[in-house]
Amino acid sequence: MRKIAIVGSPNVGKSVIFNNLTGTYADVSNYPGTTVEVYRGKCKIGGEEFEVIDTPGMYSLLPISEEEKVGRSILLAESPCVILHVVDAKNLARMLMMTLQLLEAGMPVILVLNIFDEAEGLGIDIDLDKLAKELNIPAVKTVGTTGAGMDILRGKIEEHVKRFC
Amino acid sequence: MTTKPSRPAVALTTLGSGGKGNIAYLQTKNKAQMQKLLSIGAIPGVHITLMQKFPSYVFKIGHSQFAVDKELAQGIFVRVPVPK
Amino acid sequence: MLKDFVKNIGYDDPLEIYLSKLEKLLGSEYGISKRAVSLLLLQEDEEIFELVKKNEGDKIGVISAIIREANSHYSNPLSYIISERRQGEASRITNSVMSVKEKGLFNFKETLSRLMMNPFIGGPILLAVMYYGLYKFVGNFGAGVLVDFIEKRIFDAHINPFMVDLVNRYLPYELLRDLLAGQYGIITLGARYAFAIILPIVATFFFAFAIIEDTGYLPRLAMLIDQLFKKIGLSGRAVIPLVLGLGCSTMATMVTRTLPTKRERIIATLLLSLAIPCSAQMGVILALLQNKPLGLLIWLGVIIGVFLFVGYLASKIMPGELPSFYMEIPPLRLPQLSNILRKTGSRLKWYLFEVLPLFIFASVLIWLGQITGVFGFLVKALEHPVRWIGLPAQSSVAFLFGFFRRDYGAAGLYDLKTAGLLSGNQLVVACVTLTLFLPCVAQLLMNIKERGIGVGIIMSTFILFFSFSVGYFVNLVLILSGINL
Numbered sequence: 045m046r047k048i049a050i051v052g053s054p055n056v057g058k059s060v061i062f063n064n065l066t067g068t069y070a071d072v073s074n075y076p077g078t079t080v081e082v083y084r085g086k087c088k089i090g091g092e093e094f095e096v097i098d099t100p101g102m103y104s105l106l107p108i109s110e111e112e113k114v115g116r117s118i119l120l121a122e123s124p125c126v127i128l129h130v131v132d133a134k135n136l137a138r139m140l141m142m143t144l145q146l147l148e149a150g151m152p153v154i155l156v157l158n159i160f161d162e163a164e165g166l167g168i169d170i171d172l173d174k175l176a177k178e179l180n181i182p183a184v185k186t187v188g189t190t191g192a193g194m195d196i197l198r199g200k201i202e203e204h205v206k207r208f209c
Numbered sequence: 210m211t212t213k214p215s216r217p218a219v220a221l222t223t224l225g226s227g228g229k230g231n232i233a234y235l236q237t238k239n240k241a242q243m244q245k246l247l248s249i250g251a252i253p254g255v256h257i258t259l260m261q262k263f264p265s266y267v268f269k270i271g272h273s274q275f276a277v278d279k280e281l282a283q284g285i286f287v288r289v290p291v292p293k
Numbered sequence: 294m295l296k297d298f299v300k301n302i303g304y305d306d307p308l309e310i311y312l313s314k315l316e317k318l319l320g321s322e323y324g325i326s327k328r329a330v331s332l333l334l335l336q337e338d339e340e341i342f343e344l345v346k347k348n349e350g351d352k353i354g355v356i357s358a359i360i361r362e363a364n365s366h367y368s369n370p371l372s373y374i375i376s377e378r379r380q381g382e383a384s385r386i387t388n389s390v391m392s393v394k395e396k397g398l399f400n401f402k403e404t405l406s407r408l409m410m411n412p413f414i415g416g417p418i419l420l421a422v423m424y425y426g427l428y429k430f431v432g433n434f435g436a437g438v439l440v441d442f443i444e445k446r447i448f449d450a451h452i453n454p455f456m457v458d459l460v461n462r463y464l465p466y467e468l469l470r471d472l473l474a475g476q477y478g479i480i481t482l483g484a485r486y487a488f489a490i491i492l493p494i495v496a497t498f499f500f501a502f503a504i505i506e507d508t509g510y511l512p513r514l515a516m517l518i519d520q521l522f523k524k525i526g527l528s529g530r531a532v533i534p535l536v537l538g539l540g541c542s543t544m545a546t547m548v549t550r551t552l553p554t555k556r557e558r559i560i561a562t563l564l565l566s567l568a569i570p571c572s573a574q575m576g577v578i579l580a581l582l583q584n585k586p587l588g589l590l591i592w593l594g595v596i597i598g599v600f601l602f603v604g605y606l607a608s609k610i611m612p613g614e615l616p617s618f619y620m621e622i623p624p625l626r627l628p629q630l631s632n633i634l635r636k637t638g639s640r641l642k643w644y645l646f647e648v649l650p651l652f653i654f655a656s657v658l659i660w661l662g663q664i665t666g667v668f669g670f671l672v673k674a675l676e677h678p679v680r681w682i683g684l685p686a687q688s689s690v691a692f693l694f695g696f697f698r699r700d701y702g703a704a705g706l707y708d709l710k711t712a713g714l715l716s717g718n719q720l721v722v723a724c725v726t727l728t729l730f731l732p733c734v735a736q737l738l739m740n741i742k743e744r745g746i747g748v749g750i751i752m753s754t755f756i757l758f759f760s761f762s763v764g765y766f767v768n769l770v771l772i773l774s775g776i777n778l
Contacts, residue, residue, distance in 0.1 A: 055623040063635065072639075079550040079743075103248035105329070106336055106372060108241065109553060113340065120324050134272040136391060138250040140383035141376070147300040149329035162624065166272065167394035175390040180300055189629050208297060235373070240337075245619050247372060252380045264412050265516045265529065267622065276516035278523070278618040 046209055047095045048087070048201065049124035051115065051146070053139065054101030056132045057158045059083070060188035062098040065198075070098075080114040090202035097124065105145045119151065125209035126152050126201055133157035133185065134168055147179065152208055154200055155183040160193070221259060221268065221285040229258045230287035237284040249275050251285055299326050302382045304375065311335060311363040318356055321348040335363050336372040402625045409513045410622075419514065426501045427539065428579075431494060431572055439493035453481050472660050483656030486700050487649050491573045496641055498540035498572045503636040507628035511536070512620050519618045525604025526560045527552075528616035534561055538569040543648050543736040544640065545569070546743055556613030562744055563607055566732040567756050568600040570699075577703030578724050581710060588721040588778045595725050595767060603759075651735040655697035668693070682726060682764035683772075684719050685709070691723070692730060699733045717778030718771045726764035731756055 048065070052058045062070070066085025075082050083098040099118050100111035107113040119127065129146060131139035136157070146153050157163075157170065176183040182200040186193030218233035232253050237243040250270050251257070260274065261267040266282035268275060303309065315331035323330050323344070333341040334356065346353045364371055408414045453474075460474040474481045505511065511533055519529030531552060538545035542565045549561045570578065582589040662668030675689035688709055695702020706723050709715050715723065731753055732740065741749035771778075 055621055060632065068635070106244065106333060106338055107340075108244045108248060111551075116340075123324060132273070135250075137380075137384045137387040138271050138273065140386060141250075141379045144300070144302060144379050144382060145329075147298060148302065148332065149325035150299040151325065152298050169392050169394070171390045175386070178386050178390065181298070189632070240370070240372075242617065243370065244372065245617065247376045249619060249621065250380075252376050253373075254377065254380060254384075261410060264518075264520045265618065267410060267516060274622040274624075276512065276519075276529070276618070276620050276622055278519055278528070281617060281619055 045086075045093055045095045046205070047097060047122055047124040048126050048128065049097045049099055049119060049122070050128045050130060051099050051102060051119070051142075052130035053103045053132075053142070056130050056139075057188040058098055058101070058130045061128065061130055061156065061158060061186065061194075061197075062096060064188060064191055064194050066096050075114045075117070078110060078114055080111050082114065082118065089198050090205065092205070097122065102142070104142060105149065124152075126154060126204050128156050128197075128201075129153050130156045130158050132162075133160045133170065134163035134166055136170065143179065147181070152204065153181050154197070154204060155179065155181055156197060157183065157185045158188050160185040161187045161190075218286040218288045220283055221257070221266070221287050222262070222279060222283050224259050224287065224289070226259060226262055228287075228289065229256065230289040231256050233286045233288040235284050236286060238280075242281060242284060246281060246284060251275075257285070257287060299328075301328065302378060304378055307366055308335075308363070308371075308374070311359055311366075314359050315356060318352050318359075319345065319349065320352075323348075332375060334360055336375065337364070406513070406622075406625050409510065409625075410516060412517055415513070415517045419517075422505065422510070426505060427498075427572075427575075430501050431497045431540075431576075434497060439497065453485065456481060468664065472657070479653055479656045479660075483653050486698070486704075487652050490576075490700055491652070492641075492645075492649070494572045494576050495541055495644060496637065499637045499640045499644075500633065502537060502540055503633040503640075504628050505536075506636070507626065507632055509623045509625050512622045515618075515620055516622065523616070523618075524608070525564075525601060526608025526611065526616070527557050527604070528618040530616075530618065530620060531557060531561050535565065535569060538565045538571065539575070540572045541644065541648070542566065542569055542571045542732060543739045544644065546736060546739045549743065552616075554614055554616055556611050557616050559611065559744060559748060560604060560607045562740055562748075563752055563755075564600060564604055566736060566740060566752060567603060567729055567759070568596055570596070570728045571733075574699040574703055574728065577700060577707060578728065581703065581707055581720060581724060585717055585720070585778050588717060588724075591721055591767070591778075592724050592728070595763065596728060599729060599763060648735045651738065652698050655734050659694070659697060678761045682722055682761060683768035684723055684764075685714055687714060688719075688723055692727065695727050695733075696731050697734050702727050702730070718768070718776070721778055722764050722768045722771070725767050726760050729756070729760035729763055731760075 050058050050062055062083060062085065065087040067087075070083050070085040072081050072083055074080065080100055082100070085096045085098075087094055087096050097118060099115040102112045102115040104112070105116055107116055118124075127146065129143050131143070143153065143155055155175070157172075163170070170185070172183045172185060182204065184193055184197045184200055186197060218230075221228075224230070232251060232255055234253055235243055235246055235251065237246065250273070255270055258269040259266070260269055265276045265278055268277075268282075268285075304312070312328060312331045312335070315334060316327040319327045319330060330341060330345065334345060337360065345356065349356065367374060409418055457474045460470045464470045464473070473479050514536075515529030515532045517529075518532055522529055522531055531549075533551070534545040534548040537548055545565050546562055549558045549565070552558050552561060578592070579589070582592060659668065662671070671693055672689050675692055676686045679689045679692060680686055688706065691702050691705030691709065694705050706715070706720070706727065710720060731737065737749065737753065740752065744752075
């Protein structure tokens with residue numbers, strides 16, 4: 045089964061996106077040799093079933109905590125065919141630093157600008173097409189708590205899988 | 210660990226509540242502390258606003274707020290804009 | 294596929310030169326671009342260095358030399374320079390795609406957030422949260438309404454008589470009948486307590502906790518309490534497992550894993566086992582002391598005092614690095630019901646499968662202990678310390694029970710109270726001692742699992758002696774000051 049990994053710093057709503065993709069059933073287990081818990085679930089997109097991994101919160105690929113080490117190990121060891129980098133839309137400048145790191149590493153990223161409602165509430169507007177062009181990867185806006193944008197995200201995942209996996 | 214400043218700057222802890230400026234450099238006891246500051250986005254160049262000093266230091270970078278203890282806060286050096 | 298996604302940022306020339314030198318030396322496949330590996334090597338990442346050492350064999354000498362040279366070339370740490378460059382690029386991109394229309398200045402959420410972080414108002418807010426969240430919702434609704442309903446309508450009315458009947462009809466042996474449906478039977482007492490008393494209380498606590506968690510209140514509490522916690526060897530982050538411990542200390546002990554240093558984990562585990570009463574226990578203690586508000590205050594005061602005192606001592610004795618505090622303060626958010634239900638459900642599921650079976654097992658142990666006489670022996674042995682703190686000998690049963698299951702212990706005291714065998718003073722001393730007493734069997738096992746058997750045994754031994762010593766002193770103070778509760 046091919047894998048989708050969800051990556052991002054804490055407090056961006058990763059687990060809500062995870063739940064939107066996988067539904068209610070998820071397996072929690074410790075990453076081997078550590079006390080860090082990793083959530084894994086399944087989702088079906090475009091007729092294919094994928095394993096979805098919710099990695100522990102990561103600020104950077106240079107890990108400080110054990111959680112971040114595990115997050116990086118998952119990316120290196122499990123070769124996900126698509127990585128959803130979930131970010132807090134209103135803090136794009138800070139969050140893009142990690143996206144750039146992932147891209148330097150050549151990882152297959154789809155940028156998910158989550159909690160978009162709070163950004164809009166602050167009067168923020170983001171040109172997604174321009175952003176996607178700058179980074180050369182798909183960029184989707186979502187509001188995890190309402191489910192807005194999830195269909196578009198699933199569509200982008202399907203396109204990506206067809207082209208690259 | 211110190212980074213060399215280009216102009217004089219003051220420690221975040223010397224500002225009053227509400228003080229703003231741009232981070233000039235970081236000065237921490239060890240690498241781990243520097244990593245922590247970098248990871249939350251306290252990077253030279255970014256604009257920072259000190260919101261609170263007691264009982265912990267709370268500052269705002271971009272649209273996010275962070276709380277740190279005095280030791281970490283002392284490591285952030287800020288250049289305050291000169292009033293006209 | 295790597296090639297399709299690689300997007301490079303240019304760094305300054307000396308750095309670029311070092312990067313290309315390293316890239317040329319890396320022969321193996323790493324799953325990520327060689328440039329990324331080189332960047333991590335230059336920033337002295339230990340894990341990546343070990344990986345490269347394993348893969349590149351004797352080239353590691355040259356690689357190490359390059360890393361050293363690069364680091365000494367710059368006056369600033371490389372991770373700093375690299376982060377700065379990335380931040381520059383990230384800002385450039387953001388500025389080109391983002392536009393902001395400044396909205397109005399008044400913001401309710403912002404104001405509420407400021408209030409919560411204000412040390413003077415934060416205190417009353419915490420009390421309000423404790424009162425409405427814990428006392429009213431968990432205490433009155435959970436421990437009161439729900440427990441009554443499940444216990445009376447379901448167990449007393451249907452399950453218990455059914456089980457007793459079934460057992461009497463089909464099980465020939467008195468012994469087995471007792472095990473299942475006797476006074477301390479697995480079904481009639483063990484399961485009844487587990488499902489009718491503990492489960493509703495713990496479920497309501499988890500629900501309330503999920504609400505508090507999702508609003509973003511906890512980081513604000515952590516920020517307020519950090520300086521105080523530093524005095525007991527913890528950082529503000531420890532507030533999360535400690536508050537969770539008010540619901541179930543076993544689960545909270547598991548959550549101490551998130552604390553960064555070993556020293557913090559041990560201190561937090563000790564405090565959880567000693568001075569943080571879980572919801573099941575608190576429910577019954579509140580019931581025991583309900584008409585004695587002064588007694589309740591004394592109980593509260595002693596527990597808080599012990600918490601701070603032992604924490605302080607532990608932080609002085611234990612070697613290790615001092616904790617650092619840094620935490621993101623997320624914006625206040627309105628909790629989503631679906632999220633809350635999901636979190637509560639998953640915690641309850643864990644509880645149902647990991648903790649409750651231990652309690653049922655505890656009932657079996659008690660039954661075994663009774664028929665083998667071990668139980669009677671331990672009860673007699675406990676009579677001495679119990680009398681030393683001024684309690685009647687009969688209460689030793691409550692303490693022995695209290696080790697297996699907190700609720701049994703407190704319930705045992707309740708029976709003594711209704712039988713009029715405990716004076717007001719004795720009741721308070723008993724409550725204090727029982728709260729401090731050994732963690733319940735589930736928590737003890739979790740302590741051993743998380744901290745190792747050595748630490749587990751030392752902690753338990755300390756707690757055993759300390760709890761009775763505190764009981765003794767409370768009793769002494771009450772007698773000497775002539776207070777009669």
